[in-house]
Amino acid sequence: MTKIIELVWAFAQIGITAFGGGLSTLPLIEYQLVTKNGWLDAAGFGKLVAVSQMTPGPIAVNAATFAGYIEAGFAGSAAATLAIVAAPLLALSAVLLVLKRVSPEGSKKFKFMLRPIVAGLLTLSIVSPFMTTWNNGVTAVALFAAGIALLRRCRFFKEYPVAMLAIFGILGAIFMR
């Protein structure tokens, strides 16, 4: 039970700090799961990132379900998922309650204020995947470099990055075993 409460607390905190959504949530998840609670090591966090990217849905929800399952089975995954959804929705409801109708201008200003913060979080989100890739050896680093080139040069992969991830996964299973 303590584990469930810890999970809920950790993911509630991730939820209410997850401005910008998507990849910029990764450093927040890493802070709670790796740095603070020690539930995952670098390799485990790498797995979580890979699984979240390969499956549909918000990364934070994927991460909550996966980390919750590892820590406390089905109950853990349900509790962590509910926490990451409910905490920000409570914040959203509070905003709606206070402002009644949010002025588009105010929300635009706030988004502008958030931009450098989201950019900072995004910058941090590369650290762990890159370090793990670096430790995975020269093939992994070559795939990383090839990935950047493909995303920049090839329209197909730019539109369907998941296809690239699937191909890289298969290449990894063959050449990095």
Add this chain to the structure above:
Amino acid sequence: MSLLELFLFFFKISSVTFGGGIVILGIVQLEQEKRRDIDGEAFADMVSLAASVPGPIAVSIAWLMGRHYKGLAGSLAAVAGAILPPFLIILILSPYIIKYSNEPAVRGFFAGVLAGTGAIISVVIFDNVKGALWGKWWNLAPYLFVVSMIGVFHLHPLLVMAAVIALQYLHGRIYAG
């Protein structure tokens, strides 16, 4: 939309959308434009609000659209539709990932996917950081503050973000006179 329609609308989008974040807003917008039963301005307000509150964007936009059609029940139906697909997929995969994650081929697969994810993050960072900082040099201060306090000093992200938002607010106040 009825409750069932709201649920299915978000269930469908959430089942096939990878990457989360801004991507899902684009798809909701395209689907919504086909239906034409929320006026453009009200929808733009919802998008703007969903992008500026914390938490997964897919969840916030589901909550706001559900609320627009059917109040609280609508919100709950839409959010359930948005989180069930990723939740179920990860829940089904997790036991297998844990069981086989030390098989060399599975480890290689994750190493490949993570290398590709690193490439995706790098490309996203480059565009995002350029957009947030280029020509807006004041933004360097909050950007560097977030990167150093969370990345180097491992301070709690919630504290760091509260401090930066306060800083940004004060700057906005002074700058506007």
